[in-house]
Amino acid sequence: MRPSLIPGPIVVGRAIGELAVRGLLVKYVVASLFRVTWGYLAALVIAIPFGLTLGMMSLGEMAINPILQVLRPISPLAWIPIAILWFGVGDVSAIFLIFLASFLPLTVATMNAVHNIDPVHLAAARNFGVPLRARVADVLLPAILPQLIVAMRIALGVAWLVVVAAEMIAVNSGLGFLIVDARNAGDRYDLVIAGMVLIGVIGVVLDLLMRRLERLDSVRWGYATE
Amino acid sequence: MKVQFTDVSMRFGAMEVLQHVTIGVEEGEFLCIVGPSGCGKSTLLNIAGGFLAPAAGSVTIDGEPVTAPDRRRIFVFQERGVFPWLTVEGNIGFGLFDMPEEARRQRVAQYIQLVGLDGFEKAYPRELSGGMKQRVEVARALAVNPDVLFLDEPFGALDSITRLQMRSELLRIWRAERKTVLFVTHDIDESVQLADRVVVMSARPGRIRRVVDIDIAHPRDLSSKRYIELRDLIFGEIGLAHQV
Numbered sequence: 261m262r263p264s265l266i267p268g269p270i271v272v273g274r275a276i277g278e279l280a281v282r283g284l285l286v287k288y289v290v291a292s293l294f295r296v297t298w299g300y301l302a303a304l305v306i307a308i309p310f311g312l313t314l315g316m317m318s319l320g321e322m323a324i325n326p327i328l329q330v331l332r333p334i335s336p337l338a339w340i341p342i343a344i345l346w347f348g349v350g351d352v353s354a355i356f357l358i359f360l361a362s363f364l365p366l367t368v369a370t371m372n373a374v375h376n377i378d379p380v381h382l383a384a385a386r387n388f389g390v391p392l393r394a395r396v397a398d399v400l401l402p403a404i405l406p407q408l409i410v411a412m413r414i415a416l417g418v419a420w421l422v423v424v425a426a427e428m429i430a431v432n433s434g435l436g437f438l439i440v441d442a443r444n445a446g447d448r449y450d451l452v453i454a455g456m457v458l459i460g461v462i463g464v465v466l467d468l469l470m471r472r473l474e475r476l477d478s479v480r481w482g483y484a485t486e
Numbered sequence: 487m488k489v490q491f492t493d494v495s496m497r498f499g500a501m502e503v504l505q506h507v508t509i510g511v512e513e514g515e516f517l518c519i520v521g522p523s524g525c526g527k528s529t530l531l532n533i534a535g536g537f538l539a540p541a542a543g544s545v546t547i548d549g550e551p552v553t554a555p556d557r558r559r560i561f562v563f564q565e566r567g568v569f570p571w572l573t574v575e576g577n578i579g580f581g582l583f584d585m586p587e588e589a590r591r592q593r594v595a596q597y598i599q600l601v602g603l604d605g606f607e608k609a610y611p612r613e614l615s616g617g618m619k620q621r622v623e624v625a626r627a628l629a630v631n632p633d634v635l636f637l638d639e640p641f642g643a644l645d646s647i648t649r650l651q652m653r654s655e656l657l658r659i660w661r662a663e664r665k666t667v668l669f670v671t672h673d674i675d676e677s678v679q680l681a682d683r684v685v686v687m688s689a690r691p692g693r694i695r696r697v698v699d700i701d702i703a704h705p706r707d708l709s710s711k712r713y714i715e716l717r718d719l720i721f722g723e724i725g726l727a728h729q730v
Contacts, residue, residue: 380563383537388581388630389557398580402571481570481612 267450272457275450284438289458291433292423295351299358300419304412307363311370312400321371328368336361336422340429354426354434361422362415369411373404406474406482413470420463435459488513488666489534489634494543496529502691503529507543509685509694513633516660516667518677521687522724527670528638530692534668535561535636547634557581559634560627564643565619568611568626574598575607577622581630597625600659617648624656628663637669641676653679657704674724678717679706686723696723 267275279285314321336357343353377400385399427436435455442451474483487510496504503526511517519527532538534545536555545552547559555561560581568577579594598607601621611619620640627635641649657680660667671677677684684698698720702712 378566380567381569383555383561384563384567384569384580386537387535387555387557387561388583389555390581390583394583398572399569402569405571477610478571481610 271450272453275454292435299355303362307366311367315371315374357426358419362419373407377403406479409473490546494540505691516682518669518681519685520677525687526692560632561636578625597629601625634666
């Protein structure tokens with residue numbers, strides 16, 4: 261390794277400034293966040309009801325859980341060829357990869373969280389004859405929420421990891437694209453490092469935002485006492 | 487009879503836990519069930535609550551066989567039964583989902599007052615002591631106006647001073663509301679302090695050894711001769727010499 265080839269902080273700072281001036285900074289960050297938002301939201305919307313259902317029906321879980329467990333260790337990047345086959349080269353493929361990456365951990369975590377509900381709470385809900393809708397909204401969901409928020413945080417981290425990789429292949433905007441493009445178009449390693457720095461900083465900000473959810477009054481009971 | 491157990495037996499796999507339990511509970515009566523741990527007293531209560539089906543025999547309430555939990559009879563667990571994600575208000579109003587908003591608010595306020603939690607309406611259970619959580623759970627049960635309350639060692643997790651306070655609270659509430667109460671405990675003193683009648687169970691498989699009438703008027707003097715007599719009678723019945 262020749263350290264002289266790694267740009268120093270000043271050069272990288274200047275590269276970020278250049279991106280800002282060319283209007284690419286905001287454009288690429290927004291493009292990446294856009295993909296993460298859609299892939300991640302789709303995963304939330306599908307994985308939580310799916311995990312709840314599996315957690316409540318032991319038969320369904322017995323059927324589906326082995327499949328989930330086999331899919332889980334497969335890197336979302338292994339799905340790239342299939343994503344391109346199904347959705348073509350473009351945003352949808354990238355969003356699909358992000359969806360996959362966050363869907364599996366969210367489903368498994370929701371299912372496990374349902375198993376961890378204190379049976380006393382389920383018995384009480386039954387005793388008061390609460391209708392199914394209220395039982396889900398007022399008992400099941402709030403009971404799993406503390407664990408779910410932790411899983412959501414982890415899943416968002418994974419989604420952010422994957423967006424960068426997905427953009428290296430399938431699209432022409434975003435921070436992942438910036439890194440590949442900077443290297444291909446004339447070995448601009450200052451821009452490569454700039455892209456890495458931006459990815460890291462945004463990842464931290466996303467995680468901090470998710471952490472705020474853990475301070476909600478209705479979930480604090482689920483974490484070790486302050 | 488309000489609650490009638492007829493020849494109730496229960497087994498878990500090969501283990502027999504209850505054998506031929508027959509007893510009736512009158513409307514408005516406070517019945518305590520005591521026995522050594524593992525004697526099936528909680529199981530008996532769970533059968534009456536509709537959470538478990540007996541292996542043989544039946545339980546009827548107002549002549550109807552019990553087949554499932556019902557909001558006309560509410561089960562009170564140890565204080566961990568309160569929902570930690572709901573405030574005191576939210577917990578107490580939990581069973582009132584089919585009530586109009588205004589009536590519901592009034593009912594919740596009424597029971598917050600009854601159990602002495604004024605000022606804690608917006609507090610979460612984690613901010614409350616064990617005794618206060620237990621009050622929330624009792625209020626949540628009473629708010630739906632059930633005719634029967636099942637209490638399964640409700641004060642078991644409390645310290646002894648709080649436990650004593652909670653017992654007189656419960657008696658005060660019971661006198662005000664006149665519910666039929668089935669109260670399971672392993673604390674013999676507790677049963678003699680609270681009950682109209684005490685059902686003494688044998689070790690597993692649980693059978694009724696004896697039913698003791700507690701013929702002392704409330705408030706009960708815990709050092710009276712009759713109190714000590716009855717307490718020692720139950721101690722003897724369970725096979726414990728009352729000395730350390």
